[in-house]
Amino acid sequence: MAYKEKYPSKLLEEAVDAISSLPGVGRRSALRLALHLLKQPQENVHHFTAAIDHLRDDVKYCRHCMMISDDDVCAICSDRSRDKRTICVVESVRDVMSIENTGQYHGVYHVLGGIISPINGVGPSDITVKQLVSRVAALVSPEALFEADAPGLEPNPGEVILALSGDVEGETTAFYIYRQIAQYGVKVSSLARGLGFGDDLEYADELTLGRSIINRQIFKP
Amino acid sequence: MAYKEKYPSKLLEEAVDAISSLPGVGRRSALRLALHLLKQPQENVHHFTAAIDHLRDDVKYCRHCMMISDDDVCAICSDRSRDKRTICVVESVRDVMSIENTGQYHGVYHVLGGIISPINGVGPSDITVKQLVSRVAALVSPEALFEADAPGLEPNPGEVILALSGDVEGETTAFYIYRQIAQYGVKVSSLARGLGFGDDLEYADELTLGRSIINRQIFKP
Numbered sequence: 001m002a003y004k005e006k007y008p009s010k011l012l013e014e015a016v017d018a019i020s021s022l023p024g025v026g027r028r029s030a031l032r033l034a035l036h037l038l039k040q041p042q043e044n045v046h047h048f049t050a051a052i053d054h055l056r057d058d059v060k061y062c063r064h065c066m067m068i069s070d071d072d073v074c075a076i077c078s079d080r081s082r083d084k085r086t087i088c089v090v091e092s093v094r095d096v097m098s099i100e101n102t103g104q105y106h107g108v109y110h111v112l113g114g115i116i117s118p119i120n121g122v123g124p125s126d127i128t129v130k131q132l133v134s135r136v137a138a139l140v141s142p143e144a145l146f147e148a149d150a151p152g153l154e155p156n157p158g159e160v161i162l163a164l165s166g167d168v169e170g171e172t173t174a175f176y177i178y179r180q181i182a183q184y185g186v187k188v189s190s191l192a193r194g195l196g197f198g199d200d201l202e203y204a205d206e207l208t209l210g211r212s213i214i215n216r217q218i219f220k221p
Numbered sequence: 222m223a224y225k226e227k228y229p230s231k232l233l234e235e236a237v238d239a240i241s242s243l244p245g246v247g248r249r250s251a252l253r254l255a256l257h258l259l260k261q262p263q264e265n266v267h268h269f270t271a272a273i274d275h276l277r278d279d280v281k282y283c284r285h286c287m288m289i290s291d292d293d294v295c296a297i298c299s300d301r302s303r304d305k306r307t308i309c310v311v312e313s314v315r316d317v318m319s320i321e322n323t324g325q326y327h328g329v330y331h332v333l334g335g336i337i338s339p340i341n342g343v344g345p346s347d348i349t350v351k352q353l354v355s356r357v358a359a360l361v362s363p364e365a366l367f368e369a370d371a372p373g374l375e376p377n378p379g380e381v382i383l384a385l386s387g388d389v390e391g392e393t394t395a396f397y398i399y400r401q402i403a404q405y406g407v408k409v410s411s412l413a414r415g416l417g418f419g420d421d422l423e424y425a426d427e428l429t430l431g432r433s434i435i436n437r438q439i440f441k442p
Contacts, residue, residue: 008314011279017272021269024250036244046237046275049271051240052270055236055258059232
């Protein structure tokens with residue numbers, strides 16, 4: 001918006017500048033929010049800003065999976081019931097939360113913290129691929145394999161699930177990671193693509209429908 | 222939303238709680254904003270929160286018109302070219318900014334800081350009606366009238382423009398204020414209601430169109 005409002009106060013203008021720097025918040029909404037905050041009790045506003053400062057200053061990242069955490073190791077990585085030999089690779093913290101909310105996954109995660117995107121200047125060294133490769137190497141180390149091969153159980157070489165988005169950047173990143181970890185002999189999988197539950201055949205795009213036919217599954221009534 | 226996400230970090234959850242307390246910001250947007258802030262350089266986040274704290278802690282209200290201001294008297298009230306004998310009564314700071322942006326008004330303002338609304342528990346004592354009445358009384362004091370009646374000029378009794386919204390609460394407030402200030406003999410006016418510029422007759426509501434006909438104006442080509 002080229003047009004800039006005249007503000008009655010420099011302090012108000014600075015607050016609007018700050019709030020409108022958030023993604024998806026225009027200057028008009030920012031003004032509305034600033035005037036809302038101005039009407040709140042002072043301690044509520046301090047609580048609001050303290051919560052944000054506190055998050056930025058004190059949050060930690062799990063040293064195994066790079067997930068946001070209050071401790072050095074996140075709740076998922078320190079949960080003994082989670083399968084440490086299955087690593088689900090995701091782009092962001094939000095993806096972990098989405099998968100956790102399904103309740104269907106019992107392995108651990110690896111948060112890349114971004115996606116390889118030459119157009120946005122994000123290369124492999126800007127995301128946590130190196131840490132992932134170390135984790136995969138540790139997974140197939142003789143000691144880890146010895147532990148995994150408990151008597152009476154099948155040998156488990158470990159699995160890396162590439163849960164990245166289906167666009168060009170996601171596919172590029174998945175391919176790059178695959179090339180880095182294939183040598184270790186772990187199983188590498190990616191998310192099933194196909195029609196969503198409740199999706200109408202008529203409105204599905206050709207690529208998705210085509211994949212759904214190729215990857216059709218045995219009908220289980 | 223009854224459903225509450227599980228957060229990987231207490232700090233993140235507290236920041237999301239704080240951000241989603243803003244009007245019109247849901248928990249999902251709040252999470253997006255919190256993760257955005259987490260990715261920003263630490264000093265940017267501190268600058269963001271400081272701008273908000275600074276606004277809430279240090280902003281002043283003009284002692285004449287109750288407008289947000291950096292000083293004890295706002296820029297409008299201290300502008301010698303503005304007509305101090307015309308007071309435009311508005312509900313909020315935003316209304317002042319909207320009218321200022323038209324560039325059509327050269328008087329001063331009075332910010333009520335709310336609107337009389339029994340259903341929301343807002344009575345006349347919760348808004349700045351009392352201060353307005355004092356201003357009007359001062360406007361018609363013998364000294365003020367003597368000053369206003371400069372030689373060669375028409376006597377100016379002063380004018381109060383009730384620029385309130387057209388809903389029940391706005392009308393109630395306007396009526397209440399009118400009753401409080403009518404005794405001082407100032408001119409009391411309200412905003413013209415009618416079709417907006419560019420409005421289509423076909424889609425105008427009956428009340429607005431009816432008012433537009435009753436209050437029709439001499440055509441000036």
